[in-house]
Amino acid sequence: MVVTMMGRREGSLLRSPPSTAMRGSRIAIAVAIGVFFGCIFALLFPNGLFRFDSSQEHRITSRSSRVANSSPCESPERINMLKSEMVTLSQKNAELKKQIRELTSKLHLAEQGTDQAQKQVLLLGEQRKAGPFGTVKGLRTNPTVLPDESVNPMLAKLLEKVAVQKELIVCLANRNVKNMLEVWFESLKRVRIPNYLVVALDDEIEALCKSNDVPVYRRKPEEGIDSIGRTGGNHAISGLKFRILREFLQLGYSILLSDVDIVYLQNPFEHLYRDSDVESMSDGHDNFTAYGYNDVFDDAKMGWARFAHTMRIWVFNSGFFYIRPTIPSIELLDRVATRLATDSKAWDQAVFNEELFYPSHPGYEGLHASKRTMDMFEFMNSKVLFRTVRNNENYRKLKPVIVHVNYHPDKFPRMKAVVEFYVNGKKDALQPFPEGSAW
Structure with missing residues (x-):
């Protein structure tokens, strides 16, 4: 039985299925057809289907040979010419980079805003013809600087919260002026001016401001400034502001610098022109002294030429000025x-005015800054108030924007009297004070 089964298996292995036999015959037929067509193509196209032009091959070979042979044998004239071309291209590239920088700068200025200063700076590079007689005006408003927050990131964040339209009032104070500072910020609150900041020069002023919800900024310790800030008097403190204000301007903010001996009666930002750097x-007390006049000097020894004309103006007050963030x-x-x-x-006020007004002359280059004098009845000094206004019924009806008690050393009582007169309506509040003060 076992043998029979083995025989059956062998028989089944030796027999090929019909499908396998048919597949083999098909392959043989395909090979035969391929050989047949190959013979036909060999007879019809003895050189092959794609012919290559031997002359073209010769040209390519000879060209590559010439290039290979000429490279190491380049003439000195050719090398010098190539070097010259490289220098020229480098110069053109540098010029293009410069133009890109200038255009980028102008683009940044254009993006800052649409005020007149930015429009003017975009035209500075163009030459323009003069217009008809009487219509020509020079540039009065310098462009603002690009803000640089890296100067003081902490201050930059604070100013974003306090400033209104990139403007704010700034005041420096230490414990020596605490009483006046309280009158100062209470007058600001009364007029509802939100954009102001006290630069505290000691811990006591910082605590006072925080307890009265007054925006305050405490600078990082700096020995040269802190020693003056802690113990300095009015003039010493006034001199510090020129160093401290620089950071505010670099951050792109316009500052209305205010001394502490000032009473606010209206919002000063509604009375500014903003067309000048400063x-x-x-400190003038009438139209001549405040805005300038022709003062004739008499030198009798000169005979016919005895009269010399001079221009005079009372100084700007360095305790209250609006300054824009410009290069000048x-x-x-x-x-x-x-x-x-x-x-x-x-004295800081004398230096402030000398730098603003002195012209360029041999050995000195003057400052090219534009300036404007504020209306003396709106931004009133205490000489105007106690000499002129309180003694004139028409002037007494005027309400100034601010009163600066700059001419009198008894500042605190006079500040309180100003509040009584203009805010509380006490008509005789100014009368007890003398016009001047004891020397």
């Missing part, structure tokens, strides 16, 4: 701060 109140403004701060640091006897 817009300042005057920052240069002004640098100049004043440098002179005050090197001359202990210098």
Whole structure:
């Protein structure tokens, strides 16, 4: 039985299935057809289907040979010419990079806003024809600088919260002026001016501001400034502001710098022109002294030429001025701060005005800053108030924007009297005070 089964298996293995036999015959037929067509193509196309032009091959070979042979044998003239071309291209590339930088700068300026200063700076590079007689006006408003928040990131974040339209009032104070500071910020709150900031020069002022919900900024410790800030008097503190204000301008903010002996009766930002680098109140007491006049000097020894004409103006008050973030403004701060640091006897207000008004002359390059004098009845000094206004019924009806008690040393009682007169309506509040003060 076992043998029979083995025989059956062998028989089944030796027999090929019909499908396998058919597949083998098909392969043989395909091979035969391929050989047949191959013979036909060999007879019809003895050189093959694709012919290559031997002359073209010769040209390519000879060209590559010439290039290979000429490379190491380049003439000195050719090398010099290539070097010259490289220098020319490098110069053109540098010029293009410069143009890109200039265009990028102008683009940044254009993106800052649409005020007149930015429009003017975009035209500075163009030459323009003069217009008809009487219509020509020079540039009065310098462009603002690009803000640089890396100067003081902490201050930059604070100013974003406090400033309104990139403007704010800034005041420096230490414990020596605490009483006046309280009158100062209460007057601001009364007029509802939100954009103001106290630069506290000691812990006591910082605590006072925080307890009264007054925006305050405490600078990082700096020995040269802190020693003056802690113990300095009114003039010493006033001199510090030129160094401290620089950071505010670099951050792109316009600052209305305010001394502490000022009472606010209206919002000053509604009375500014903003067309100059510096817009300042005057120490003048009438139209001539505040805005300038022709003062004739008489030198009798000169005979026919005895009369010499001079131009005079009372100084700007460095305790209340609006300054825009421009290059001339920052240069002004640098100049004043440098002179005050090197001359202990210098008075900041005198230096401030000298740098603003002195023209260029041999050995000195003047500051090219534009300036405007504020209306003396809107931004009123205490000489105007106590000499003129309180004694004139028509002037007494005027309501100034601010009153600066700059002419009198008894500042605190006079500040309170100003509040009584203009805010509380006490008509005789100004009368007890003398016109001047004891020397």
